[in-house]
Amino acid sequence: MSEPSDQRKLKKLIHFAAAAAVYIVFIVFVVIRVSSNNFSLSRIFDYRQLLLQGLLNTLIISAYSLLFGLVLGFILYLARESKIYFFRSMSNIFIEVMMGTPLLVLVFITSYFIGKAFEFQNDYVLGIIAITAYIGPYMANMFKGSIDSIDTQQFIVMDLYGFSRYQRYRFIILPQILRLMLPQLMNNFSYAIKGSALLYVTAVTEVFYAVKLIQSKTFAFTEGYLILWVAYLCITLPLTLLTKYIERRYS
């Protein structure tokens, strides 16, 4: 016998609230244990201008990285599928090396060596390049995974009617895979946002660096990290919810 759906919903809600409460209690416990008596978020809010600027920069850096990563990923995908072994090798080497490199190392290399070699010192742009290079291979895999999921007989049909390469991607392949790729794309956006925190090592004023700066002025360390954490969740959680909503809507 199944319960009425209202009752079931209520039960789920209570369970969810209880689970959330467990985490909140844990966080509050830690905060109380480590913070001095003068816990006060207002000290951070005095610098909200800087905080918002940092948040905005994080979003801009992540958005550019996502966009360029998408382009790079598609190029890597096409190169990997190329008939010419040189292109396949270019793509494969890049993908394997990048996937084996921590983003932090990549940020250092891009900023301190590659930027220097080309006499280009804009750490903001170099940071975007580093994140782009880092998520490009994941994007390439995303393209491969979704394009491979298209029935091979559709490719036979495209061959038979003589679709050009551009027409295949523009009219048949991309429209079909966009929906498939969306969850993965949102995931990668989330990687880019979280990854951008590492740019603080080259003093790019994204949100992490902004908070470090505020902390050094106010000594409000606990409050700073707490707000930083919430700020990241404010960006990533809605993204997750949006992805889930879109997936449900189109499934």
Place this chain on the structure above:
Amino acid sequence: MKLVLDNIVKEYDNRVLDHLTVDLDDYQSIAVIGPSGCGKSTLLRLIAGIERPQSGLIRVGRWSLVPEQIAAYQKTIGLVFQTHNLFPHLSLKRNITLILEKTRGMDKQTASDKADELLKLLQLEPEKDKKPAHVSGGQAQRASIARALSTDPELMLLDEPTASLDPNLTHEVLMAVKKLRSLGKDFIFVTHEIAFVKSFADYILFLDQGKIIEQGSVSILDHPQTEKLNSFLKNVYYD
């Protein structure tokens, strides 16, 4: 239509077509029948130029299926598969107009008129704006026949077009194919529907284990000369 198969050998892991040789002229509707795995679908794919034989030569009409001619030849054929193979993200009508506009250089209006005409012929007018997933299997298969016809092919190749359909839908699709005889096109088709073969084909190739066992007019179905065709016919009737 002229159909010449000269010593065709096709192998994957094992030999699927074993030195097939056929020389036919002036038949309008050739049926290829045989038990599952006899190589009949492979033969159709070779005739469509989708795959190449390991050895041997194929000639269809005025074409020799050599690499230099295949692309031009394929523009003159229409192919219908076992499953409908429509592009799933496009409506039935757009499945037709996209091909006409992009690969045949037709303008929008002409392509739209042509698609409407064919969808009407196959009684799909009410469904034309639906996507393949939202119509029945029979309707989707008829739409793919409409799509195959849209480029005005000289030759239609049908590879078990009703294999994935239940008996009602099978009947529906076969009736639609019968109507096409009046269009004056040539047909080569693979099927298990013997009753349909009898009423539609004017030449039959019976394959078993990659070889042609019997061939001839429809009368070979009533008077099989070989034990293999005899037992095949018994089996399909009692399927």
